[in-house]
Amino acid sequence: MAAANAVCASSSISSSTHPDQHSWFHEARHRKDSPYRATGTSGPTRSPQMRARAWCFPAHRNRPGRANNAGIQFTAPVEDFPPAKWHAILGINLSAAFHGIAAAVPQMKKQRWGRIVNVALTHGLVASTHKAAYVAAKHGLIGLTKVVGLETAGSGVTCNAVCPGWVRTPLVEKQISDVVAQKNISQKDAAKALLGEKQPSSEFVSPEQLGGTVAFLCSRAADQIAGTAISVDGG
Template identity: 65%
Template structure:
């Protein structure tokens, strides 16, 4: 699905447009954390290419709303992040539609839980492909353009599970640890350029998928919604508060700022104290 984009409308947001003239690709951005990041970047003036799966009518509604609200161009690619050729095509589309890629946010991810001895090989391969290999492929595709312009921001959405582990999440934990390793290598290779590469490591973030987990706990254990939230958070997150997609987006926007120019190769937790334990 390659959606044509409108000409740039007049800005309607009062946010400081510190990213005006920049373009951003955010993978896995049709909902949840990715959409929250895309919203914040658009509010700061960046043109955005959305990516992900979902109902085409709803995706077009989101695209049109982002464009109209923030006065930016918004494109969409349905590229499958498990397919390197489609990732290359997505970056080519961003160049065609928006004039290049200044900001890459590698956010797309999937999850599966099972003990190692029972973990299906096909799920391992899919998680590594989408959560790790896709970040490598997209980074490889955008680096020449960023280095040619002398400016770029690569932001990898890792996880608290990039820093610590939990049982039954072998593929996810391995992939997210790998994302942090990739982040450090890219940061070192670009250290004397205007390109930076960093990772954000969220803990529990209140997204529609997490809300579904809360609802499932409440139904399964006969708990109220508040008690189910507390149970989910209490297992890992000392603050007993969820992070929000807007907060992750705000940190991504900061990493795009001049103030963050010497933050390179960092893994920044947004996890309510999870990894401080």
Template identity: 55%
Template sequence: MNIVQSLPAKAGSGELAGRAAIVTGSTSGIGLGIARVLASRGAAIVLNGFGPVDAIMKEVNAISAEFGVGVRYDDADMSKPDDIARMIAAAEDHFGAVDILVNNAGIQYVAPIDEFPPEKWDQVIAINLSGAFHAMRAAARGMKSRGSGRIVNIASAHGLVGSPFKSAYTAAKHGLIGLTKVAALELAEQGITVNAVCPGYVWTPLVEKQIDDQARSHGIPREQVVRDVLLKKQPNKRFSTVEEIGGVVAFLCSKDAASITGTSISVDGGWTAE
């Protein structure tokens, strides 16, 4: 199964009108927030990820209706290179080009390094790092032929600093920032920028569930979990919003960011300033 549904391309309006963007891992959370912001600026969108088909198609139709842009859903598995190549090719065929690639897909697993299951290590690296490589490899070809393109990799504060028990995630995100730098150097003369965004904690349904789970397991109030556990390292003591992350991505895709490439932008409330 490849394409679940595709809505026709529409003109859209805004600074990104006429461009098409793939956002991986965008059926919920940060990725969906990024996709909605890009659509609000006029970009046609390819949503990608897993979840209940009815809920995904509700988002597809909502984005198209609200922003007047073409929206396509592709269920490519970001751990499978052939799926990724097919998704890029299908989007290019449908929209004529992939102008923007946002590598957002990612998973997490937490365990001490001596107890970390090897299969979980392989899975995290495959989706969080190798998936981004395969998507960049496929999308860069078309971007080079057109002499323009924007690639934004959603890394993490853990791409800049380490945390205990997150060996695979931290390794993958550090690797993603290194990959960002290499690709930026290689593609700079072709009019393609490659940057990374490094969020700290962002408010999503998954984080809300984590708060409830930790409050129960530690026997402490939700507010204490937020301040003393999750946001312990974020000096501003607040979650970023998916709209804030989307706004940074949209800026990096704009003409005003044409000379910004090979860099990592932290959106972490000051976490990595220490």
């Protein structure tokens, strides 16, 4: 955990597996006016291939919080999915959140206040082909959110999840460029095609909108919201 007056987001990137849309957090922290800052702490993974760091933004004074944002991705049909990739994705996208929560909850309960926010993405609620491990992990993260929400009820601690759709990050820009190359269409049409798959509003979620949702869940206004998954997917 980071300092007690901050909300902490752990984010991990594997040297052998491409990171997923969680890069919205990294994009936000690099802006000059960003409220996010590095703490330099390590995530709960034991893998030597992992590079982990925690990022924080100001919260209530002496009131701890944790946002679990670590994630990697690999795609393949289930019959061709490498077991090593399955275990890596489950370990980082789900087990890391479990270990972080288990370590944070005792101190939160002791202080009678705490906030846990799990970034589950829409894949915590729906499925996509060729993403067996990722979808399984994100659905598991929603289940973990509900369990911790029940176990901490009445303690001053809450645990919730946010489920964003497409966030326009550098990683997503690359996917748009791939669509342009594959279909020989414009950037605008490629972005529209990508959004059309799962984003009814046909508009990207901005890092600020997603960060604002997390900030709300970390506020006193969300005292009675627990074990909930909030979709931020344009419909």
